[in-house]
Each structure stands twice: as C-alpha cells, then as structure tokens.
Amino acid sequence: xxxxxxxxxxxxxxxAHDSLRHLNLFLHKRAALExxxxxxxxxxxxxxxIAVGLDAALDVQIHGHVGYYAAGMNKHASVTVHxxxxxxxxxxxxxxxxxxxxxxxxxxGASAHGGLLIIDGDASLRCGISxxxxxxxxxxxxxxxxxxxxxxxxIVICGDAEDALGDSLYEAVIYVRGRVRSLGAxxxxxPMSDTDRASVKSLLAQAGRTGDPADFKRVASxxxxxxxxxxxxxxx
Amino acid sequence: MCGIVGLLVKNPAxxxxxxxxxVPMLVGMTERGPDSAGLAVYTTPVSDRHHKLSxxxxxxxxxxxxxxxxxxxxxxxxxxxxxxxxxxxxxxxxDPDDLVRWLARHxxxxxxxxxxxxxxxxxDVGAPADIxxxxxxxxxxxxxxxxxxxxxxxxxxTPAHAHPFTAGRDFCLxxxxxxxxxxxxxxxxxxxxxxxxxxxxxxxxCRFFEWRLREGDDLKTAVQRGFGELDGFFTxxxxxxxxxxxxxxxxxxxxxxxxxxxDYVAIASEFRSLAHxxxxxxxxxxxxxxxxxxxxxx
Numbered sequence: 001x002x003x004x005x006x007x008x009x010x011x012x013x014x015x016a017h018d019s020l021r022h023l024n025l026f027l028h029k030r031a032a033l034e035x036x037x038x039x040x041x042x043x044x045x046x047x048x049x050i051a052v053g054l055d056a057a058l059d060v061q062i063h064g065h066v067g068y069y070a071a072g073m074n075k076h077a078s079v080t081v082h083x084x085x086x087x088x089x090x091x092x093x094x095x096x097x098x099x100x101x102x103x104x105x106x107x108x109g110a111s112a113h114g115g116l117l118i119i120d121g122d123a124s125l126r127c128g129i130s131x132x133x134x135x136x137x138x139x140x141x142x143x144x145x146x147x148x149x150x151x152x153x154x155i156v157i158c159g160d161a162e163d164a165l166g167d168s169l170y171e172a173v174i175y176v177r178g179r180v181r182s183l184g185a186x187x188x189x190x191p192m193s194d195t196d197r198a199s200v201k202s203l204l205a206q207a208g209r210t211g212d213p214a215d216f217k218r219v220a221s222x223x224x225x226x227x228x229x230x231x232x233x234x235x236x
Numbered sequence: 237m238c239g240i241v242g243l244l245v246k247n248p249a250x251x252x253x254x255x256x257x258x259v260p261m262l263v264g265m266t267e268r269g270p271d272s273a274g275l276a277v278y279t280t281p282v283s284d285r286h287h288k289l290s291x292x293x294x295x296x297x298x299x300x301x302x303x304x305x306x307x308x309x310x311x312x313x314x315x316x317x318x319x320x321x322x323x324x325x326x327x328x329x330x331d332p333d334d335l336v337r338w339l340a341r342h343x344x345x346x347x348x349x350x351x352x353x354x355x356x357x358x359x360d361v362g363a364p365a366d367i368x369x370x371x372x373x374x375x376x377x378x379x380x381x382x383x384x385x386x387x388x389x390x391x392x393x394t395p396a397h398a399h400p401f402t403a404g405r406d407f408c409l410x411x412x413x414x415x416x417x418x419x420x421x422x423x424x425x426x427x428x429x430x431x432x433x434x435x436x437x438x439x440x441x442c443r444f445f446e447w448r449l450r451e452g453d454d455l456k457t458a459v460q461r462g463f464g465e466l467d468g469f470f471t472x473x474x475x476x477x478x479x480x481x482x483x484x485x486x487x488x489x490x491x492x493x494x495x496x497x498x499d500y501v502a503i504a505s506e507f508r509s510l511a512h513x514x515x516x517x518x519x520x521x522x523x524x525x526x527x528x529x530x531x532x533x534x
Contacts, residue, residue, distance in 0.1 A: 046508030065507045065521075084521060086506060087491060105523060106488060124523055125488050143488070144526065 009036045016043040020050065027077075032056050046086065051079050054096070071098040074115060087124075090117045093134055106143070109136045112153070118207040125162070128155045131172050137207035147174050147219075148184065156203045158211060169221035175200050177215050188222045237387045238399070238412040239265025240492070242473045242503035244380035244480045244532050250499055255376030257513060261502065262373070262383045263365045264509035268412075269385025272398035273367045274359025276408040276475055278534075279378040281353040286314075287332040287405075289339075289348055290357040293322045294395055296345035300324045303343055310338055323371055325356055332405070347396065352406030354378075354477035359398040379534045382475040384410035391436045401439050403446035406477040411438040412490040412505060415468035424465075441466055445474065456529050459483050463527060471524075473503060481531035488526040495519040501532045 011031070013023045023041065031039065041062040044050055048067040051060045054077035062070070065083035075094040084102035093112040100108070103121035110126065112134030119127075119136070125143035128136050131150035141159030148164070150172030160178035167184020174187075175196065183189075192213070200213035241261040245251055254277065262273060282288055300319035304326075307315050313329035328335060332351045339346055350357035356378075358371045364385045368374065384399035391397050400408040415421075418440035422432055430443050444465060448458035455476060463486075471490040474481045482503055484492060495502045495510045497519045504510050513519070524530050 043511075045511035046506055065511070067506055067508055084507070102521075103523070105491065125526065145487075 009034070010038040010040065011036045012040040012042065014042040015045060015047055015050075020047050023050070024052065027051055027054055027058060027060065031058055044083070048086070051077070054079070057096075065102070074098055084121070085119075089119075090115075090134075093117065103140070109134060112136075116203075116206060122159065128153070128172070131155065135203055135206075137203050137209065139207070139209060141178065144181075145184070147172060150174075154199055154203060156200055156207075156216070158209065166219050166221070168225060169219075171221070173199075174219040175203075175213075175216040176219060177211065177217075180217075180219070183219065186222050186225045187219050190218045190220050192216065192218050237268050237389075238410075239268035239385040239505045239509070240410050240412050240471060240473045240503070241265060241383040241385075241505075241509055242381065242475075242480055242482065242501075244501045244534060245499065246501070246534075247499040248379075251379055252377050254378050254381060255372075255374050257500075257502075258376070258381055258383060259368050259374050260512045261504055261509040262368055262385060264511075265385040265505060266364045268505055269387045270363055271388055271393045272359065272361045272386040272395070273364040273384065274357070274386075274398045274400050274410075275371075275373060275376075275381060275383040276350065276355055276357045276400045276402070277376050277378045277381040278354045278406070278475060278477055279356060281477060282327055284353075285329050286327055287335075287351060287353055288356065289326045289328070289332060289335060290350040290355070291324045291326055291339075292347045292349050292359070292395065293324075293345055294347070294360075296322070298322070298324075298343070298345055303346070306342065307335070307338070310342070311335070320371060323358060350402040350406075350408065351404075352477065355402070355406045355408060355475070357400060357402060357408065359384075359400065360395050361393055361398065380475060380480050380532075382408055382410055382473050382480070384473075390414050391434065396434050397436050399438060400475075401436070401442035403443045404450060407442075407446050407449065407474070409438065409442040409445065409472055409474045411441060412471045412492075413469035413485065415441060415466055415470065417467040421465060437468070441470070441472065449476075455479055455481055456531060459529050471505070479531050479533050481529065482524055483529050484524050484526050486526045488523075492524050493521060494524060494530065495521050 038059040044064040046067040052072040058077045060079045067086040069088045071079040072091045078097045080099045085100045085104040087105045089108045090098040091110040093115045095114040099118040104119045104123045106124045107126045109117040111130045113132045117136045120139040122140035123142045127142045127146040129148045131153040133152040137156045144162040147166045151170040155174045157176040161180045163182045164184035166187030197213040304317045311330040315328040399410040402408045415437040418437035421440040469489045
C-alpha cells in the first residue's frame with residue numbers, strides 16, 4: 001500500500017524582499033498555527049539573528065551565509081545553514097540540532113545547554129566556550145580557547161586545535177583527532193574508555209561523518225582548579 | 237564597535253567601478269559604525285614631481301579658488317585643485333612638507349587629510365550613506381581602497397577622530413577595536429619628533445607603523461614588530477600605494493571576512509557587506525586567523 005502520509009507543508013522566505021522580523025515572527029508563531037514544518041530561507045546575505053529563539057520542531061533550511069547569532073537559543077528545531085555562520089552560531093541552544101555546512105566564526109555553540117551543533121568546516125576561536133551540556137561536532141579544526149570553561153557536554157574535533165584547548169574545563173569532555181597546539185590550564189589528555197569510544201562513534205554518526213573513534217584523544221579537566229590553592233600564588 | 241571595508245581590484249577593467257562596488261560595502265557597515273565614516277582610495281599615481289594633498293574644511297567656508305591663488309603666489313610651482321564642497325584635492329609640484337607647513341600657518345581652517353602620490357582621503361561625521369553621497373564615493377576610481385565606519389568608544393566624534401588615519405606618504409590605517417597602551421606608544425614616538433594630531437588610540441598605531449616603514453621595515457615586518465608594541469584589541473586594515481594588508485590580534489575579538497576571486501579581494505567586518513559583490517558565490521571566503529598577516533599587492 002502506498003504511503004499516504006502527507007508531505008510536510010513548506011514555506012519559503014526570501015530575505016532580499018522579506019524582512020528578518022517577518023521571518024522570525026513566522027517561525028515563532030505562525031508556522032505552528034499554519035502547520036508549516038519546513039521553511040526555506042533564501043538570500044540570508046549575512047543577516048544577524050536568523051532563526052533565533054525557535055521553540056518548535058521546525059526544519060529550517062537557510063541557503064547562504066548567516067551573520068551573528070544564527071539559530072541562537074534554539075529549542076526543538078533543526079536549522080541547517082548551507083553556507084558559513086558568523087559569530088555565536090547556536091549560542092545558548094537548549095535542544096534540537098544546528099548544522100553549519102561551511103565554517104563557523106568565533107564562539108560557535110557558546111553556552112549551549114543541549115542539542116547538537118554540527119560544523120562541517122572549521123570553527124574559529126572560542127568554539128564551545130562555557131558549554132553547558134550540548135554536543136558539538138566540528139569536521140575541521142578549532143581556534144584558540146575552544147571549550148574555555150566548558151561545564152558539561154561533549155565536543156568532537158575531527159581536525160586540529162589551536163592554543164589553550166579546554167582552559168579551565170569543568171565536566172565537559174573534548175575528543176580531538178588532530179594536533180593540539182597547546183592545552184589550557186587544568187586540561188589534560190586522558191585515556192579513551194569504551195564509553196568515550198562509543199560517544200565519539202555515536203556523535204560522528206549523528207553528524208553524518210565517518211571516522212574511527214580509536215583515532216581520537218580525550219581531553220578533560222585535571223580538576224586541580226576545583227579548589228582554591230593558597231600556595232599557587234595565581235600561577236596556574 | 238566599528239566596521240571596516242577594503243577592496244583591491246586585480247582586474248584593471250574594474251578600476252572604473254571601484255567606488256560603485258564599494259559603496260554598498262561601506263553602507264552595509266552602518267550598524268557597526270553610524271557616527272562617522274571615511275575612505276582612502278588609491279588612484280593612478282601623479283607624476284614623480286607631483287604630490288596630492290587631500291584637504292578638508294569641515295564647517296568652515298573655504299574659497300578653494302582663492303586658496304589656490306594664494307598657494308600659487310607663495311610657491312613657484314604648478315598647482316591644481318579639484319574641489320567638492322568642503323573637500324579638495326590639491327596637486328602640486330611644490331615640496332609637500334612645505335605645503336603642509338604653509339597651510340597650517342596661512343589656512344588654519346583647512347585640515348590636511350593625506351599626502352602622497354596615489355592616495356585620496358575623505359572622512360567626516362554622519363551616517364556612512366550620507367558621507368558616501370556627500371563626496372560622490374560611487375564614482376571614485378582606483379586600484380584599491382580602505383574604508384571605515386565608526387562607533388566611537390575611545391575618543392570624541394569629530395572628523396579628525398574618524399578613520400582612516402594617515403601618516404607620512406600614501407599610508408593609511410583603519411581600526412576596529414581599542415588599544416590599551418596608546419599613550420605609551422605616543423611617549424615613545426614623540427621624542428623622535430613624531431607629532432600627533434589627536435588623542436585617538438588608532439593614531440598611535442598608524443604613526444608607529446609609518447615610523448617603522450620610514451626606518452626601513454616593509455609593512456609586514458612593521459606589523460610583526462607591532463605585535464610586541466601595541467596592546468589591545470584590533471583588526472587593522474592598512475593601505476599603501478601598492479599594498480592592502482589586514483591583521484587581527486591574538487584573540488581575534490574583532491571580526492573580519494575576506495572574499496577573493498580572480499577579479500578582486502574584498503574585506504569587511506562581516507559578510508553582509510560582501511554579499512552584493514559580483515560572483516561572490518564563487519569567491520573563496522575565509523576569516524583571517526589571529527596574528528597572521530595577509531596582504532595583497534597591485
């Protein structure tokens with residue numbers, strides 16, 4: 001018997017003509033009321049705050065490059081950027097999925113609590129800064145100070161990491177395949193456990209990537225900064 | 237916050253369109269810098285014996301024809317002036333340093349924005365779109381340019397504090413960010429006879445690099461030296477008559493995007509200022525890495 005499930009209703013916005021506010025208002029309110037599940041955005045042309053604050057299981061496809069804070073505060077939605085992202089992509093995401101097919105600028109996934117951020121290309125400095133529980137998979141390399149003060153969540157880096165990776169980490173864990181230029185204060189390499197290998201395998205699969213978890217190294221907190229050391233004299 | 241834009245056309249056929257390609261770039265950076273804007277454009281150089289001075293009279297009414305007559309009376313050389321409202325480009329065979337000194341003494345209402353054989357410089361307070369219209373940026377021609385939209389954080393909103401800053405000949409610099417030790421840099425340079433015109437932090441960087449160029453460094457070496465001397469946040473975009481150069485500080489706090497095709501190299505704080513450029517979908521796009529120096533020559 002043929003599958004009679006109706007196709008999801010789709011809607012297209014062209015930011016060359018439609019205002020960003022109009023688009024975001026639709027995503028926040030009208031999409032659910034009108035039963036629209038898939039939204040295509042044309043000519044984003046680097047505009048800021050596209051698809052921020054979503055709160056429903058929408059599929060948003062952005063065809064081009066986006067500016068600051070794209071898909072920030074995302075909840076439930078799946079947002080795909082067929083291009084590059086400006087600073088703060090998916091910052092403070094709560095759940096759902098954000099996929100940047102190109103590269104992401106600084107502070108991608110900053111402070112994200114949940115969900116999955118996938119960056120196919122490189123991520124710039126401070127990727128996953130203050131991460132609070134989300135997962136990030138970077139297909140390329142990450143810039144300096146990535147995962148700075150990351151509290152919870154996992155970051156998979158398929159390429160290299162620049163300076164001070166994982167500085168002042170809390171409970172977040174980093175898996176990195178390539179070269180690490182330097183670790184940050186209190187970050188250290190640790191042996192990969194079966195759980196770690198399973199995590200990497202699962203995250204790579206979720207990101208649509210192949211790779212052998214055995215090639216990855218685990219970076220986590222040595223926890224020496226968890227308690228105040230009067231003798232440290234601010235030297236860490 | 238500020239916006240920077242730079243454009244260098246590799247294809248000489250595009251030189252006539254330099255201004256037209258740039259205006260949407262500059263206007264696109266209005267939200268980053270709504271209070272002032274400026275532009276240095278590098279044109280075909282004047283002959284070896286001549287120099288160009290970009291002059292600006294601000295709110296002062298200056299009779300440029302009368303000024304030209306007074307210059308002609310004081311200097312036995314050929315002079316020309318191309319005036320546009322409160323802005324004029326003086327081309328002269330006289331020694332440019334003598335002309336600058338003469339203008340300071342005899343035409344104090346006129347500010348000298350730049351000196352060189354290729355550079356023309358415009359800057360003023362107001363919205364970037366208004367400034368572009370005021371000075372006819374759309375019709376500017378040349379090989380490359382350096383532009384800026386300013387949101388003042390460190391010093392006053394005046395034409396003199398607007399970017400680009402210039403020093404010496406055919407050198408200019410724009411800055412997004414803020415320096416924390418401009419006074420130390422100034423203290424180091426002033427005893428060497430280097431004079432400052434404002435209290436702006438960017439001017440310190442501009443004069444530092446130009447000093448190094450005069451001391452024999454090439455621009456990349458000067459910038460490399462600057463990493464040890466200039467403290468603070470910066471994306472600097474610089475121009476000389478032959479070169480366009482961009483560099484970001486070690487923390488890359490201030491954004492920049494480069495788009496390169498066979499025809500041009502375009503630089504802006506954000507992609508939204510590049511989106512309109514021809515064949516942008518086929519351009520190689522990247523963000524300059526921290527403390528890595530990128531330059532292009534004409």
